[in-house]
Amino acid sequence: MSLRYCLSCKKICDKQTTLVSTQVFQCHTCRKPLVYFGREEGSISIESVLADYDALNPYNPIADFKGIIKDYENPQIDMGVIECEEILKHDPDNQESLRYLSKHYWAKGSVEKSLFYMDKINQINSVISEDMGYYINLLIIQKRYQAIITLLSKYQDSIAKFLGYHYYAISYLGLNQFKEALNYFYQAYHSCDDMKRKKKIKKMIRYLSAILDQPTQ
Ligand SMILES: [Zn+2]
Numbered sequence: 001m002s003l004r005y006c007l008s009c010k011k012i013c014d015k016q017t018t019l020v021s022t023q024v025f026q027c028h029t030c031r032k033p034l035v036y037f038g039r040e041e042g043s044i045s046i047e048s049v050l051a052d053y054d055a056l057n058p059y060n061p062i063a064d065f066k067g068i069i070k071d072y073e074n075p076q077i078d079m080g081v082i083e084c085e086e087i088l089k090h091d092p093d094n095q096e097s098l099r100y101l102s103k104h105y106w107a108k109g110s111v112e113k114s115l116f117y118m119d120k121i122n123q124i125n126s127v128i129s130e131d132m133g134y135y136i137n138l139l140i141i142q143k144r145y146q147a148i149i150t151l152l153s154k155y156q157d158s159i160a161k162f163l164g165y166h167y168y169a170i171s172y173l174g175l176n177q178f179k180e181a182l183n184y185f186y187q188a189y190h191s192c193d194d195m196k197r198k199k200k201i202k203k204m205i206r207y208l209s210a211i212l213d214q215p216t217q
Contacts, residue, residue, distance in 0.1 A: 004034035
């Protein structure tokens with residue numbers, strides 16, 4: 001039997017936790033009708049599904065990216081880098097310098113280096129809420145999904161509901177934990193205002209439903 005979702009309990013219901021009576025599927029716990037979006041048939045790879053889902057850009061990709069380029073791509077940039085490195089020699093936890101270097105290397109296309117500096121900021125326990133989306137994108141690119149989950153649980157109060165669910169879903173998907181991913185995609189769906197994004201989430205839900213419906217070998 002297909003997995004369905006209970007909106008009020010916020011959980012996936014399986015064979016054991018679904019009540020079926022006269023074609024109606026209800027939650028075992030609260031007796032409310034369950035949500036089901038069907039299944040996406042065909043054998044598609046996780047990679048192609050994720051690419052289509054466009055995990056990095058929950059809102060507006062180009063604008064986000066341009067914002068970073070605009071601020072950090074200027075002729076004085078190397079002076080800034082030298083200055084920051086100098087500051088870090090005496091004050092290795094200097095947040096502003098770490099942030100500056102991270103974004104500088106991002107603009108230069110060096111994901112590893114920019115992630116290195118964001119990791120430092122995170123390690124010194126400074127508040128990174130304003131850089132959350134940026135930091136998480138770097139972690140997604142490097143496939144460090146467990147780190148994203150740890151980060152989200154640490155900062156769950158300072159991230160918008162939809163974004164939190166969205167990133168949890170992506171991370172669990174990346175870790176091949178499909179049921180957890182499905183659970184968070186349902187929550188993302190119900191807290192998303194953007195119609196285009198909702199359509200993509202629905203597709204993910206249908207895709208994961210198809211995977212999870214397959215009999216276990
Ligand atoms: Zn329920």
